[in-house]
Every structure is written in structure tokens, then in C-alpha cells.
Amino acid sequence: MSIARSLLTVSLATLCSSIALAQRSDVPFRGGIPVAPSGLADKPLDIRDRLVLITILVTFTIFIVGVMRYGWDFDQMSALFFIMGVVVGLIGRLGVNRTADAFVEGFRSMAFAAMLIGFARAIYVVAEQGHIIDTIVNGLFAPLSHFPVGVAALGMMVTQFLVHFPVPSVTGHAVLTLPVLVPLSDLLGLPRQVTVLIYQYGGGLCNIVAPTNGGLMAILAAANKVVIVPGYGMAVSQAQHKVRELYDALSKRGVDVKFGIHPVAGRMPGHMNVLLAEADIPYDKLLDMDEINGDFQQTDVALIIGANDVTNPAARSDTSSPIYGMPILDVDKARTVMVIKRGMSAGFAGIENPLYYLDRTLMLFGDAKGFVGNIVRELTGGGH
């Protein structure tokens, strides 16, 4: 239940910061989150500001001691944050009503994400603790051993396709199915490379039909700052108009969306600028690599659409890489990285991209146009 609890904790943290800042009438809110107005940094802290900061400091000190001495966890953190929020509200002279309002405002931005993850998690807990998933996977794969190799391979792909519906996480999917698939393919005499392809294409095909999942939508819904990085795959798939719709849908939700444009993304100079301009994406949202690179550390989601080489961190650190020294978009510094592409294929340079194996990277297999279109449908309420 840790994901649900961490969301609750984040909600409470949002509540606290909301309350802490709500007492300052000059602090505007966007999507329930306080945003610093220009000039705020120059204002001196008054006594209430100082008391609020001390309360926050004391809460964190109590929590750190609790973790180290008594093994506290998310439950205690949530309780502490809640108390801190109420105390801060009272110090800020918000009174009970406005403190409650600030709570609702702070919670609103997380409610959608919390619900999605809560549902997904509930299904997972029941399936996992009841050992239902193991039974389903075994039941699905065991009959295949009776068929000729070719038919079994196709059957495996269909099964992978089916398993990907309830388990949309690429890593979860691999953990769940590969321990069954690999020995099975060994028994059938199927090369392991083919097995990995079956795993990839089964999931990829499923993504064409149902490319979105709770985690992805929750992260996007909760993001404040998204940088979209288009590449050759967006051009091939002609996804620029869908990308425009995605830009509109996210902007409407109050998300700050920008585009990171690498000078050699695509296959000709200015390729991405031309396509995005064709889709009427405001020009001031298209930022060159040098302009956007400093932003990634404060970016919630770097959403890569059909780009590969221009995001490859090996160019920065791996001296043996053929692209070593090429300036890249520092997408790996974002809090979450999402990569939309059809599979694990290399880009123009023909090399692996270590970005895809980072813990914070979510691989979203599918055609760029179809996948982005489905995200838009979900975001605008037309989804399934």
C-alpha cells in the first residue's frame, strides 16, 4: 500500500505548503499548488512566516528522530504532516474554515491521481496476495507446450498481449511473465531472443489498443511542469497534430508544457520546428537544447515522443560510445521520464540507450500518433 500512502503523504504535504502560503494573501495558486509570484523573494519574513518555518522544521525533526529511533513510516509521516498543516493554518490565522478550504484545495490536485493509483493497487493487491496472477500466468502458458514451436510462439505473443492489460507496467510485466516464458521457450527449443521479442511485441500490441495505464495518467495528471521532446519517430508517425492536442489538454489542466528541441532531432535541420509549427504549437514554447537543459531538474515529466539518440546519456559519460561528446537533451535529470516508441529498437546511431533502463523511466510502447491520441482521449474524458 506504499504508493497509496505516499500519495496521501504528498497530498498532506501539499496541504501544508498550501496552508503555509495561503496566509499570505499575495501568493497565487495554480491547480491547488501555491506558485511564487515575482517579487515575493524580496519581501522580508514577518513573525508568522518565521513561526510557520519553525513548525515545519520541528515537524521534520520529530519525523527524522521517529524514523531513526522508532522505525516510523508513511503512516506517522502522514499524521505529523496533518497536525503540522492544522497548526500552520492556525498560526496563519486562517481559522478552521479556511484551513479546511486549503486542505480541499491542496487535496484536489492529487485526488484524481490518488484514485487511479488506489484502484490499480487494489486490483494488484488482491491478485498478488491471492496468488491469482501466478495461477493465471501458468494457466495461460502451460497449454502452449502442446503445440508446434511456431504456433506456440504466436500463442505466447497473444498471451503476453492479454497479460499486459491487467499488468501495464513494462517492468512488472517482465517480472511476471519472463520467469515462465524463458524456461518454457527453452523446453520448446525457441531461441531466447525470440522470447524477448515476443514479450516486447505482445506488450506493444496491447498498447496500441489500450496504451494508457493508471500510473502514467496519474503522473501526467499530477505534473506541474512537462517538457515534451520530439524526435524522428514523431515525424514518421506524423503525430504532431496529436501532440498539439496533448499540449492543449495539459495546458488546460494548468500544466506548464514546453518543448525541448535538439538541433539534430529528426532527419533534417529544423525538422521538429517545421512539424510543430505546422501543428500551430506556439513558437515561444519551443526551446532549443541550450535553453531547456537547465530546466530538466525542475521538470516533473520529460515526455519523449519518438526521440532516441538525442536523449542518450551515454553521449555524456561513456567514452567508448560512438556518440560520446555529442550534446544531448538532459532528460534523465527530470523527475520522471516517459518514452513513447514502438519497441526497444535503436535510433539512427544504432546504439543502446541506457536512459530506458533507469528506475524513473517509463517505457510506453506504441506508435507515437496512436499513443499520444489515446493519452489525449483519457485526459479529455473521452477514454474508456
Ligand code: NAP
Ligand atoms: P533517432 O535516434 O533516429 O530515434 C528515433 C526513434 O523513433 C527510434 O528509436 C524508433 O524506435 C522511434 N520510432 C520510429 N518510428 C516510430 C513511430 N511510428 N512511433 C514511435 N516511435 C517511433 O531519432 P532522434 O532522437 O530524433 O535523433 C536523430 C538522429 O538522426 C541522430 O542520431 C542524428 O544525428 C541523426 N541525423 C539527424 C539529421 C538532422 O539533420 N536532423 C540528419 C541525419 C541524421 P522504435 O523503432 O523502437 O519505435
